[in-house]
Amino acid sequence: MGYISIQINKAKGSADTGASDHIERKTTPKNADPTRTHLNRELVQFPNGVADRTEAISHRIRTAGIKRKITPDQVRAIRIVLSGTHEDMIRVQDEGRLDEWCGDNLQWLYCTFGKENTVSAVLHMDEHTPHIHVTVVPIVTGERRKARRKQAEGRRTYRKKSNAVRLCADDLLTREKLVAYHDSYAATMAKYGLQRGIRGSEARHTTTAQYYRDLKRQTGELEANVRQLQTEQQQAERQLDEVRKEIKSEKLEAVKTEAKTALVARVGSILGSGKLKELEADNRTLQGEVAARDESIELLLQQIERQREEHQWQLMELQTKYRREMSDKEAEHQKEVSFLKSIIQKAKKWFPLFQELVYMEKFCLKVGFNERQTATLISGKPLFYEGELYSEEHRRKFTTERAGFQVVKDPKDRSKLALAINGQPIGEWFKEQFDKLFSSIRRTIIPPRKDKGIML
Numbered sequence: 001m002g003y004i005s006i007q008i009n010k011a012k013g014s015a016d017t018g019a020s021d022h023i024e025r026k027t028t029p030k031n032a033d034p035t036r037t038h039l040n041r042e043l044v045q046f047p048n049g050v051a052d053r054t055e056a057i058s059h060r061i062r063t064a065g066i067k068r069k070i071t072p073d074q075v076r077a078i079r080i081v082l083s084g085t086h087e088d089m090i091r092v093q094d095e096g097r098l099d100e101w102c103g104d105n106l107q108w109l110y111c112t113f114g115k116e117n118t119v120s121a122v123l124h125m126d127e128h129t130p131h132i133h134v135t136v137v138p139i140v141t142g143e144r145r146k147a148r149r150k151q152a153e154g155r156r157t158y159r160k161k162s163n164a165v166r167l168c169a170d171d172l173l174t175r176e177k178l179v180a181y182h183d184s185y186a187a188t189m190a191k192y193g194l195q196r197g198i199r200g201s202e203a204r205h206t207t208t209a210q211y212y213r214d215l216k217r218q219t220g221e222l223e224a225n226v227r228q229l230q231t232e233q234q235q236a237e238r239q240l241d242e243v244r245k246e247i248k249s250e251k252l253e254a255v256k257t258e259a260k261t262a263l264v265a266r267v268g269s270i271l272g273s274g275k276l277k278e279l280e281a282d283n284r285t286l287q288g289e290v291a292a293r294d295e296s297i298e299l300l301l302q303q304i305e306r307q308r309e310e311h312q313w314q315l316m317e318l319q320t321k322y323r324r325e326m327s328d329k330e331a332e333h334q335k336e337v338s339f340l341k342s343i344i345q346k347a348k349k350w351f352p353l354f355q356e357l358v359y360m361e362k363f364c365l366k367v368g369f370n371e372r373q374t375a376t377l378i379s380g381k382p383l384f385y386e387g388e389l390y391s392e393e394h395r396r397k398f399t400t401e402r403a404g405f406q407v408v409k410d411p412k413d414r415s416k417l418a419l420a421i422n423g424q425p426i427g428e429w430f431k432e433q434f435d436k437l438f439s440s441i442r443r444t445i446i447p448p449r450k451d452k453g454i455m456l
Contacts, residue, residue, distance in 0.1 A: 002085030004186050004194045005131070008178065010169055011057075011077035018339040019079060020053045023122050023133045027338045029331035031324075032126045039125035043102055043132065044118060053135055056119040060137040064116075065165045075169035077119075078138055080109075082185070083131035084194045092192050093130060101192060105132055108188045112181065113172070114139070138169040222322050229315050233308065240304050247297055356417040360407055363419065366392060367426070377419070382406045391430040398433040 011019060021027045025037055046052075050059050057077050061070065070076075082105050083089060092101050102123060109118045113136045120135035141163050179199075186196035347354050357378055364374040368389050376383050386402040403422050410418040411425070419426045 001193050001195055002088035003197050004182075004189050005081070005083040005085070006182060006185050007079075007081040008173065008181065009079045010075045010173070011079050011135075014072065014076055015054050016057070016077055016079070017054070017342040018335050019133075021338045021342070022335060023120075023124075023135075024052060027334060029127075029334065030327045031128065031331055032124075034126070036126035041123050043106060043121040043123055046120075053120045053122075057135065057137055060116065060119050060139065061167060064137075064139045064167075066139075066167055067164070068166065070167055074167055075138065076167070078136045078169055078172065080134040080136060081131055082134060083129055084189065084192070086129045088193055089130050097192070098130065102132065104188055104191075108185060109134060109136070112184065136172075138167060138172045140166050140168050140171045218325070222318050226315060226318055229311050229318075233311050236304050236308055236311075240301070243297060243300060243304075247294075352415065353417065356415075360417050360419065364407075366390065367419070368397070377405060377407045380407060389426075389430075391434070393427070394430060394434045396434075398430060398437075 022029065025032075025040065028034060028037070046056050047059055050056050061076060084092075092098055106118075106121060109121065117137045117139050118134065119137055120133075122133045124131055124133065182196055186194070189195075361374055361378055364377050365371070368387070369377065369383075369385070373383055373385065383405045384402055385405055386400065388397040388399050390397045400421070405426075406420055407417055408420050410416040421429045
């Protein structure tokens with residue numbers, strides 16, 4: 001009989017983008033099988049006009065009738081992962097009871113947290129064990145725990161309406177309620193052969209930082225074990241080569257002994273020597289020793305072969321574990337990259353000139369300003385500069401006297417930025433400087449023509 005698996009965590013940030021990308025497979029983790037992703041399915045239907053998990057969270061909060069202002073640090077959603085022991089979940093799937101299992105999970109969620117608050121439930125079938133990712137918006141009613149505690153202590157406080165709608169994750173995640181969730185979920189899953197874990201177990205979740213420290217240490221130990229196994233394998237191969245050489249030598253000696261025995265027997269039969277019986281006894285003793293040696297060599301070969309197979313199996317097991325842990329680490333890294341990309345996309349959306357400022361920074365550095373001068377220009381402040389400026393279009397530098405520079409909106413396209421010198425776009429200034437240079441070079445190369453007059 002296996003165990004239930006229920007993980008409950010507060011969502012991060014106001015949008016919980018990283019979790020949404022994982023749940024909705026906007027990014028595919030390396031521990032997922034892309035050929036089975038089409039088996040994943042959303043178990044909760046979104047309201048009209050709601051397209052994904054993020055919008056579903058916002059829609060529930062917006063339509064719940066909350067009167068009090070929601071602060072940025074409030075938890076807007078609770079993440080729950082429901083599953084069971086791998087072997088039991090595969091058995092439920094093989095028995096064709098997976099849909100029934102999903103339905104019972106939804107009924108437990110509705111009864112525990114409310115149907116309206118359960119805004120998303122996604123079944124994942126493309127990872128190692130089938131499981132459900134649930135999103136619950138913590139909408140509660142009644143007095144706050146702090147107000148009830150003050151009243152119990154006899155302290156006077158302003159009492160709000162007892163049926164006021166509030167957003168409060170702490171009310172749903174008290175120690176007593178977490179224990180009750182495990183108890184009630186285990187009772188619901190008992191029909192599938194899943195039971196509750198040991199109450200009061202000392203097992204604790206490992207923090208992410210501690211996990212990576214342990215992973216790094218274990219990786220070093222695995223690499224050391226692999227090197228040790230490789231060394232032992234090389235030693236076993238050398239020992240096997242030596243044994244083979246000894247076997248070849250022993251067989252050669254046996255052939256020589258048999259030849260000598262045959263020769264002595266032949267001589268004895270001719271000469272009738274009494275030495276023949278003694279030689280035959282010595283020969284039998286020698287053959288017994290050779291047979292015993294052959295048997296010990298055979299046993300040694302079998303032992304070496306078993307040791308090699310055991311070492312090979314251990315090496316494969318260590319390599320598999322190492323690849324799996326590195327895959328998990330890569331998946332976590334991929335989540336962080338996805339989160340950073342989402343931040344950049346939001347920055348572009350919230351600050352329309354964000355991308356233009358990035359381009360302008362590169363342009364200023366390429367023209368010839370240092371980082372401090374570039375920072376001044378990017379902040380929108382004027383800068384006075386005297387020296388050389390590089391034009392990528394003309395592939396040369398132009399010298400300017402003390403002039404005023406400033407980043408302004410492009411007069412031709414207000415959605416873009418331009419670098420101005422004394423109020424003039426720098427592109428036009430570069431063109432004027434190049435035309436002046438070209439004209440001076442032309443006057444130097446082509447001298448003025450002299451009129452020779454008209455001859456009569």
